[in-house]
Amino acid sequence: MPANDLLSYSEACAFVARRAERLARAKPAAERVRLTAAAGRVLAETLRASSDQPPFARSTRDGYACRAAEISTHGPLAVAGATRAGDAPSGPLACGVVWEIMTGAPVPRGADAVVMIEHVESAGAAAKPTIRLLPPRTIEPGENIVARGAQARKGDALLPAGTLIGAAQIALAASCGATQLTVYARPRVAILSTGDELVPIAAKPKPGQIRNSSSAMLAAMVSAAGGEPWILPIARDTLKSLDAALARAAAADLLLITGGVSAGKFDLVEPALARLGARFHFTGVRIQPGKPLVFGELPRRRDGPTIDLATNDCAGAPSFPAFFAGKGGKKMSLSYCRIDSSVQRQNGKKCSFLGLPGNPVSSAVTFLLFAAPILAALAGRLHRGPRFALARLTEDVKTKPGLTRFLPAACTFAAPVPEVACVSWQGSGDLAAMALANCYLVVPEDSDRLKAGATVRILLP
Amino acid sequence: MPANDLLSYSEACAFVARRAERLARAKPAAERVRLTAAAGRVLAETLRASSDQPPFARSTRDGYACRAAEISTHGPLAVAGATRAGDAPSGPLACGVVWEIMTGAPVPRGADAVVMIEHVESAGAAAKPTIRLLPPRTIEPGENIVARGAQARKGDALLPAGTLIGAAQIALAASCGATQLTVYARPRVAILSTGDELVPIAAKPKPGQIRNSSSAMLAAMVSAAGGEPWILPIARDTLKSLDAALARAAAADLLLITGGVSAGKFDLVEPALARLGARFHFTGVRIQPGKPLVFGELPRRRDGPTIDLATNDCAGAPSFPAFFAGKGGKKMSLSYCRIDSSVQRQNGKKCSFLGLPGNPVSSAVTFLLFAAPILAALAGRLHRGPRFALARLTEDVKTKPGLTRFLPAACTFAAPVPEVACVSWQGSGDLAAMALANCYLVVPEDSDRLKAGATVRILLP
DSSP states (O other), rough: GGGGGBHHHHHHHHHHHHHHHHHHHOOOOEEEEEEEGGGOBOOOOOEEOSSSSSSOEEEEESSSOHHHHHTTTTOOEEEEEEEESSOOOOOOOTEEEEEEEOOTTTOOOOOOOOEEGEEEEEOOSSSSSEEEEEOOOOOOTTTEETTSSBOOOOEEEEOOOOBOOHHHHHHHHHTTSSSSEEEEEEOOEEEBBOOTEOOOOTTTOOOTTTEHHHHHHHHHHHHHTTOOOOOOOOBBSSHHHHHHHHHHTTSEEEEEEEEOOOSSTTOHHHHHHHTTEEEEESSSSEEEEESSSSSEEEOOOOSSSOTTTTTTTOSSSOOOHHHHHHHHHTTOOOSSOOOTSSSSSOSEEEEEEEEEOOSSSHHHHHHIIHHHHHHHHHOOOOSSSSSSEEEEEEEEEEEESSSSSEEEEEEEOOOOOEEEEEOSSSSSTTTTHHHHOSSSEETTTTEEOOOOOOEEEEEOO | GGGGGSOOOHHHHHHHHHHHHHHHHHHOOOOEGGGGGGGHHHHHOOEEEESSSSSSOSSSSSEEEHHHHHHHTTOEEEEEEEEEEEEEEOOOTTTTTEEEEEEEOOOOOTTEEEEEGEEEEEEESSEEEEEOTTTTTOOTTTTTEOOOSBBBOOTTTEEEOOOBHHHHHHHHHHHHOOOOEEEEEOOOEEEEEEEETOOOOOSSOTTTTTEEOOOHHHHHHHHHTEEETEEEOOBSSSHHHHHEEEEEHHHHHEEEESSSSSSSTTOOOOHHHHHHOOEEEEEESEEEEEOEEEEEEEEEEEESSSOOTOOOOOOOOOOOOOHHTTTTTTTOOOOOOSOOTTSOSSSEEEEEEEEESHHHHHHHIHHHIHHHHHHHTTOOOOOOOOOOOOEOSOOOOOOOTTTHHHHHEEEOOOSOOOEEOOOOOSSSHHHHHHHHEEEEEEETOOOEOTTTTTTEEEOOO
């Protein structure tokens, strides 16, 4: 296919974003998880404030609760009492007095400000202490107080369904008394590596063979992106092997296929997908690496072999039996890890698939750009795009225009200025170079050169 | 303590980096994990190439292996045979012929280049096919071939010990035949929240009380940073409660304490640490939020209560019994999650501690800036600093100079330009605002204003 028949990178992104939008409408099944196991999951309910936040007018300083108008006269005021963090609110505050208060403690009724302990002068007898605000400092009502409900009112929506749960969201849920959260089930992602040259990791490759590194890599990427990876045995470059593997894989929510999608005589994946009734959205993108990318959807097999999720469990520990067992394409039983058999099948009648190029750098880049957004949609997430940031380039980069490029790069991610440079690599099969990179430098399609010192865009892993 | 007695942000960073460097010299214990469970762990051995990579001269294209000088004459050359991916290498290639080859297949001996199938014209009878390179195109030796060993030679060091393992490193290890990896044991991080105002998550706060959100938040941050979180019961603002809690916590590799480190009358943490023989490195940094930060180290308790790691296991599932049980400061038994009792105690005679400010935004920021590098050192990682990137600011930000500020912010992380803006917040207790942020905007100490449109630095979570 000539290059100008391929989608541009931005066309492909926009298309994938629209498909993701549609896929996200079919909400995944929900399940309850402990708050402490919720990191990386996606909220399936609106988190609402269980009370006003803060639940009382709260001092943000150690000092004295007071009336701003009174204390700003700089006259001495008697210290009428003290409130520690954890005490019930005191008050009402009488006229002409202040109240000692600790950070986090409730401000007495009647007080409208807190003066910091560093800003006052103490006097008076120990039994009858007084303080005065040191001139010329004055204070305004509201200073050093967070009013009751200033952050949220009881019942307010704090987080919408679709929010990715991290440490901050866990803290917020904890503050609302949630020891469990309702989250979306993880989408199941089948991973199928194809190619007669591939042998399992534990096997010793014969001349002309290489180990299957892509399946383990993609499984780690799927897990990190919130999916449940299912690793299928390597499929061979035969009609029979591919047909059998794809029929089983179509039970997943998303199918990632590596290899077999270029223009070679034995690139049989597209015909095999077509035989299963695939609808192809696109079959190539003007990017490097990753040009021969295929995106589409398969009907779920209703008459095909049934996968018994309840009995085919790998007993807790992450493991990839068929993947390691070296059975190759011969034994076609589905293997996977960390299956929760209580979770119902998701997202209706279609299985989205991406045919990723066989080289691992190409697989990794196309996963981040296109598979991750689809996976995020299937996981019910609101925010789904690939993640980019900026950094300063330290060395010139020369390329040919015509393709948007994503070059393995190492960023310092350091202060004062994060700096990035390309990693020297021998093409998209160069695993050693990819393992030394921590991001990908984006070279726009119309660019033939990025200059040292420029602020450039990087794709975050 | 007046502000100019505090360390500047960069002084504190440099100090923590030097301590981390020293801590990293005491290597943690090592353990073997399955390759598929290695994501997020730290490599404890040098990963070496098990063979030349690639193990054979490999075609990067579908096309014809040839001699560059012969084919560049544009004369027709006979197709003498074909090699598919997975086939053993052929050859030697006779003079005046080419050899059909697929992407990933071994190049026949004698060939020095591969011409792409798109660049040739076929002719000849089906039984005696010939091809010629379409003029004016010519080809150089080496084109579309990755030479044997071009990426690595057998025995080459591919990754040093101390490398964080992610998807790319898993792929590289898989290509070397590693089904298991030797990784460092995760450092144990005790988390102790202090304060009479705190109640457990499941409890209903009385007036003046709030739920302990920090422990769950920090546990999630510790897990994400590669540590084993141990959540201790809330400690009360009494000498007895703090002394008991700290004595037990000093069995950890790192102790994170929240609250009790400001200038208030009931801020008893520093005196309690001093009673245990703490050495204080610093007790404040000119940052906002997070100024009253305390960093130091405790001697390990040899005569103190022993923690039986082997029997105190929480039986697999992540759980924080004492944390949820609501026993408060009364029951002081250590509780933790996901302990692997086979792992030996690490890193010698000292327990590093960080006293983080009690407000959750302050705790989160100081964790990222200071606790994460110490944790990374204790985990044996080579790269340890907090992670920064650049983005474009969309709204003016005004502050007062004198403190380096880390303001909760939302970044689009999107193409073409990642844009960031501060999240509206009510101070460092505002969990709701923090949960809507996905990074922190860095405002340098000498800056009073960042302008919309500027390229600014963000702290990544």
